Amino acid sequence: AALFQGKSDNVKFTIFPEIDNSSFIALANETIDVLVGGRIQRKYDFESPPTLKGFHFSTPYYYGNESAKDDVSLYSIATREDDAVFSSFVNCVVIATIHAQENGIHREKSIEMPLVSLFGSELNWALKDAIAYSGSYDEIYSKNFGSNVPGGTGESQTVQHNIKSGFDALKRGRNTLNDGRPILLSFPHLP
Numbered sequence: 748a749a750l751f752q753g754k755s756d757n758v759k760f761t762i763f764p765e766i767d768n769s770s771f772i773a774l775a776n777e778t779i780d781v782l783v784g785g786r787i788q789r790k791y792d793f794e795s796p797p798t799l800k801g802f803h804f805s806t807p808y809y810y811g812n813e814s815a816k817d818d819v820s821l822y823s824i825a826t827r828e829d830d831a832v833f834s835s836f837v838n839c840v841v842i843a844t845i846h847a848q849e850n851g852i853h854r855e856k857s858i859e860m861p862l863v864s865l866f867g868s869e870l871n872w873a874l875k876d877a878i879a880y881s882g883s884y885d886e887i888y889s890k891n892f893g894s895n896v897p898g899g900t901g902e903s904q905t906v907q908h909n910i911k912s913g914f915d916a917l918k919r920g921r922n923t924l925n926d927g928r929p930i931l932l933s934f935p936h937l938p
Contacts, residue, residue, distance in 0.1 A: 774825060775800050781837060785825030800827055803834035805841045808884075836866055836873070843874040847883035854882040 761779060763770035773779045787804045804823040811820030824841060826834040843860065846852075852859045857879035862871040881887055 771802065771825070774802065774827060777827070780826070780833075782825040784822055787821040787823055800829065802826065803828040803831075803838075805834075805838040806845075808841050808844070808887075832866070836870075839863070839865070839874065840877045843877055844881065844884045844887060847878045848885050852878060852883060853886055854879060 761773070763773065770779075770782050770785070774782045774785075785802070785804060787807060802825045804821075804825050807821040807823045809822040811822075813819050824837050826837050828834065847857075847860060850859075857875050860875040860878050863874050864871040866873070882890070
């Protein structure tokens with residue numbers, strides 16, 4: 748939220764252990780504004796105890812590789828559900844990384860991202876800046892999980908080569924972007 752006033756040095760990153768609910772407690776008590784890597788679970792959405800307010804989960808950006816008969820892990824960015832506009836903005840940032848990937852837009856070409864005035868003219872540049880900072884879906888994936896690009900090393904240059912050459916089908920299971928078949932995406936809380 749500090750970024751909205753141009754105060755990026757006010758942003759603090761906190762790492763939480765995966766063994767307890769401390770990250771969701773911190774989100775609920777407003778210690779943090781967003782939780783990246785929040786696992787979508789019914790207990791945090793529909794069954795939240797009264798001490799943990801409801802949460803909004805963005806479009807998932809990472810899917811576990813469990814079998815279909817098991818409970819598949821879905822990871823997203825979690826926000827408090829009491830701020831629908833901010834939750835929508837966060838979801839649009841996730842969707843922007845996918846849009847950038849599908850349209851061959853990477854960090855160096857972030858200027859090609861469309862201006863979106865859905866959240867007001869003062870934020871119409873925000874999705875461009877998100878891609879300029881973090882890159883497309885493939886760039887983020889490679890940076891955080893290593894590259895599954897055949898012959899790739901995980902470095903941005905290899906990802907850029909594959910983006911430019913149109914190679915899309917990275918071997919990452921459920922985390923491969925759609926290749927043109929129908930897809931259903933949820934866009935909850937859009938104003």
